[in-house]
Amino acid sequence: MIFVAVGTQFPFDRLIRCVDEWAQAHGVEVVAQIATGTYLPVYARYERFMTTEVFNQTLQKASLIISHAGMGNIITAIESSKPIIVMNRQFELGEHRNNHQADGLEWMSKLPGVYTATSCAALTALLDQHENLQAGGQVGVERRQNLINFIDQAIRA
Amino acid sequence: MNVKRKIFAISSPGGHWIQLTRLCAGLEAEHEIVYALPDKLFKPKRDQKIYSVIDVSADDKWKLLPCALQVGYILLKERPQVILSTGAAPGVVAILLGKLLRIRTIWVDSIANVQKISRSGELVKKRADVFLTQWEHLSDAQQILFKGSVL
Numbered sequence: 241m242i243f244v245a246v247g248t249q250f251p252f253d254r255l256i257r258c259v260d261e262w263a264q265a266h267g268v269e270v271v272a273q274i275a276t277g278t279y280l281p282v283y284a285r286y287e288r289f290m291t292t293e294v295f296n297q298t299l300q301k302a303s304l305i306i307s308h309a310g311m312g313n314i315i316t317a318i319e320s321s322k323p324i325i326v327m328n329r330q331f332e333l334g335e336h337r338n339n340h341q342a343d344g345l346e347w348m349s350k351l352p353g354v355y356t357a358t359s360c361a362a363l364t365a366l367l368d369q370h371e372n373l374q375a376g377g378q379v380g381v382e383r384r385q386n387l388i389n390f391i392d393q394a395i396r397a
Numbered sequence: 398m399n400v401k402r403k404i405f406a407i408s409s410p411g412g413h414w415i416q417l418t419r420l421c422a423g424l425e426a427e428h429e430i431v432y433a434l435p436d437k438l439f440k441p442k443r444d445q446k447i448y449s450v451i452d453v454s455a456d457d458k459w460k461l462l463p464c465a466l467q468v469g470y471i472l473l474k475e476r477p478q479v480i481l482s483t484g485a486a487p488g489v490v491a492i493l494l495g496k497l498l499r500i501r502t503i504w505v506d507s508i509a510n511v512q513k514i515s516r517s518g519e520l521v522k523k524r525a526d527v528f529l530t531q532w533e534h535l536s537d538a539q540q541i542l543f544k545g546s547v548l
Contacts, residue, residue: 310509311412311507394501
């Protein structure tokens with residue numbers, strides 16, 4: 241099963257439609273979390289919002305995560321050892337209030353197990369070889385601990 | 398130097414919250430943490446104390462006032478020694494109130510802000526006692542510090 245999730249703040253119809261149409265053409269099971277989207281999947285099962293509990297259960301059952309380029313889903317996918325494809329929201333299309341998701345795509349693509357797409361065509365190309373997409377290992381464990389250690393010192397100061 | 402502090406941790410839901418909880422996971426053993434989150438979808442773990450507050454973003458600035466009243470009430474009731482936030486707007490509210498109440502404030506700008514400091518971060522850059530970016534190239538080594546990142 242493939243799990244596609246767009247976060248809770250905005251809809252992302254372009255992503256949901258792209259995955260839904262690909263899934264229908266290829267007969268692959270998809271669960272979608274679509275927020276306030278107006279495009280309702282015709283093939284994928286979907287919910288608008290999920291509790292953290294249901295979200296995590298669905299994510300654990302999935303073999304691949306597809307998401308807007310949001311940090312929450314990227315961090316959760318890496319921690320759960322799931323490969324993830326992210327497509328950035330575009331400010332120009334009214335999909336976010338600025339273009340930071342496009343700015344972030346380059347470094348996201350360097351994270352192990354994170355695949356990036358800037359368009360439905362690029363996403364479809366990745367989906368066509370979805371069985372070859374591998375999860376990466378844990379990343380930045382030391383960087384995180386360094387940050388926590390510094391905050392701990394700053395708290396005690 | 399084993400001093401246990403009370404920390405008030407607050408952020409927007411979604412990616413900010415995921416980052417905040419990952420940082421707090423490394424602090425929970427040493428300190429007492431009280432959380433505030435504008436999200437009804439999140440279910441706290443057994444021993445986590447979480448206040449639910451009104452969500453506010455750049456799109457609905459009018460909610461700043463009710464959010465500030467709630468956060469102010471929690472600060473007065475809980476009397477934390479430190480405020481920690483990863484953003485966005487609810488974190489700004491808490492940092493500004495924290496300054497007013499003379500509480501130590503720590504801001505960690507979201508790792509999503511790769512090319513420049515976030516808009517909410519810019520608002521508190523000069524106010525927070527400690528201001529951290531998660532990108533070395535955004536640090537000026539004085540006001541904006543880089544000490545690591547969640548990834």
